[in-house]
Amino acid sequence: MPPKYHIATSQASNRFQKITRSGIIAWEEGCLKCARCVKKDCVYQVYEKRNLDGRQMLDSIDSVCMDCFRCVQNCPNRLIHKGLNPSYKVIGDHYWTPEIISNLWFQAESGRIPVSGAGYGGPFSGPGFDAMWTDMSEIVRPTRDGIHGREYISTTVDIGRKIMALELGPDGEVLSPAPPLVELPLPVIFDMLPWSPPGDNIPLAFLRSAKALGTFAIVRQTGLNPAIKGFLSNIIIYVDGNPDDLDTQFLRSARIIEIPGGEDPIALQRRFKSINPDLVVIIRLRLGPKTAEQVLALVAQGAEAIHCVADEYGLEEGSNPLFIKERMKEIHLHLVDKGVRDQITLIGGGGVAMAEHMAKLIICGADALSIDIPLLVAMECRVCRRCKEGIACPVELESVDPQWGSVRITNLMAGWHSQILEILGAMGMREVRRLRGEMGRAMFFEDLEREIFSTMGKRG
Numbered sequence: 001m002p003p004k005y006h007i008a009t010s011q012a013s014n015r016f017q018k019i020t021r022s023g024i025i026a027w028e029e030g031c032l033k034c035a036r037c038v039k040k041d042c043v044y045q046v047y048e049k050r051n052l053d054g055r056q057m058l059d060s061i062d063s064v065c066m067d068c069f070r071c072v073q074n075c076p077n078r079l080i081h082k083g084l085n086p087s088y089k090v091i092g093d094h095y096w097t098p099e100i101i102s103n104l105w106f107q108a109e110s111g112r113i114p115v116s117g118a119g120y121g122g123p124f125s126g127p128g129f130d131a132m133w134t135d136m137s138e139i140v141r142p143t144r145d146g147i148h149g150r151e152y153i154s155t156t157v158d159i160g161r162k163i164m165a166l167e168l169g170p171d172g173e174v175l176s177p178a179p180p181l182v183e184l185p186l187p188v189i190f191d192m193l194p195w196s197p198p199g200d201n202i203p204l205a206f207l208r209s210a211k212a213l214g215t216f217a218i219v220r221q222t223g224l225n226p227a228i229k230g231f232l233s234n235i236i237i238y239v240d241g242n243p244d245d246l247d248t249q250f251l252r253s254a255r256i257i258e259i260p261g262g263e264d265p266i267a268l269q270r271r272f273k274s275i276n277p278d279l280v281v282i283i284r285l286r287l288g289p290k291t292a293e294q295v296l297a298l299v300a301q302g303a304e305a306i307h308c309v310a311d312e313y314g315l316e317e318g319s320n321p322l323f324i325k326e327r328m329k330e331i332h333l334h335l336v337d338k339g340v341r342d343q344i345t346l347i348g349g350g351g352v353a354m355a356e357h358m359a360k361l362i363i364c365g366a367d368a369l370s371i372d373i374p375l376l377v378a379m380e381c382r383v384c385r386r387c388k389e390g391i392a393c394p395v396e397l398e399s400v401d402p403q404w405g406s407v408r409i410t411n412l413m414a415g416w417h418s419q420i421l422e423i424l425g426a427m428g429m430r431e432v433r434r435l436r437g438e439m440g441r442a443m444f445f446e447d448l449e450r451e452i453f454s455t456m457g458k459r460g
């Protein structure tokens with residue numbers, strides 16, 4: 001049995017005060033001046049430890065309160081209330097919601113899984129990944145318990161092309177050339193960011209964490225510099241410049257490279273592999289209505305791995321864009337139909353915001369996935385996109401300490417790793433490779449709606 005993959009976590013406190021969901025409103029007027037005020041009874045000593053963060057001009061009271069409601073319930077004159085924090089409601093946008101962002105912050109701080117209490121209080125269904133439910137039918141049979149280690153559940157995936165049959169020589173020697181494969185202990189790579197403050201600190205935090213986790217971070221060729229080059233074994237260079245400018249020495253030592261899917265990517269793949277035959281080449285495609293056909297053609301030409309990328313909301317390009325899970329299902333099933341699915345590695349990315357999205361995208365046919373914005377959120381990003389406009393970042397991310405940032409990202413990935421183990425365990429699966437394309441282990445709202453309502457109004 002391979003050694004168990006374990007992600008070490010450590011507490012990495014926030015640099016800035018959190019924006020919390022609820023705030024305390026305590027009226028002074030009408031105070032009865034009780035001999036023992038309920039504020040003194042707060043077990044978290046929220047009122048006594050109260051201070052002002054001069055940098056953000058924020059009162060500590062809301063970020064330290066644990067929402068137990070003791071003071072609210074026990075004030076005899078009902079002078080203490082809790083209300084929704086208006087600053088919380090405006091974090092992020094319709095997709096990167098305050099709930100998602102605050103959950104990511106929580107996981108990044110401690111590596112723990114957020115617990116939401118008994119039952120699910122949210123809507124029954126919604127757009128995107130919320131229109132998909134996973135089958136947890138084995139949850140009552142605790143034989144697969146990956147988190148607590150009673151049984152090993154593997155989250156390892158391979159990046160590269162696979163051979164479907166071995167050709168043997170007369171003496172039984174293997175004649176088929178074995179294409180290079182790179183093993184990832186977690187089905188995740190770190191992608192380039194759609195926007196971020198400038199500087200090296202953020203990419204360095206990504207790379208330090210990628211190294212700690214045993215995975216890779218994609219870095220633009222045009223963004224390479226000596227500080228970043230120190231992490232060569234965890235870098236996937238994205239060739240966004242002139243391929244001739246890439247250092248041959250670097251190409252000989254690199255393990256994975258990513259190239260744009262523009263004109264004749266296979267010719268470029270051949271060129272790189274003539275320098276380093278052990279290099280795995282990923283072709284990056286912008287997800288769109290024609291991606292399934294494009295992928296099939298590239299598989300026929302010898303592509304090894306294809307990275308299908310949606311935008312930050314998980315949408316493909318085009319006037320009537322599909323959500324990534326729909327297009328990924330189509331690509332996967334198209335390759336299955338043509339009998340070539342197992343030859344290629346498919347990586348999906350764009351709009352992956354939570355651990356459950358990771359499992360859902362794999363169920364829809366991805367072998368692995370790329371993530372971007374959650375890594376920035378791990379370092380307290382508020383998804384305000386001010387940096388995109390060149391406006392100062394409210395949490396000064398450009399000056400983040402790469403060591404602290406890498407611990408936060410590693411903590412977040414530890415939380416996601418635990419959650420995928422939890423999902424696999426609840427499905428009775430022992431490895432994440434088995435989850436790929438297992439659409440029978442999920443229910444899709446659109447399919448259910450069609451099945452249930454399509455016969456309505458029709459006469460038998």
Ligand code: SF4
Nearest residue numbers: 042065066068069071
């Ligand atoms: S709600 Fe609970 S934790 Fe918050 S201030 Fe009141 S007593 Fe303290």
Ligand code: SF4
Nearest residue numbers: 381382384385387393
């Ligand atoms: S908090 Fe806003 S400005 Fe700072 S990195 Fe995030 S999106 Fe950019």
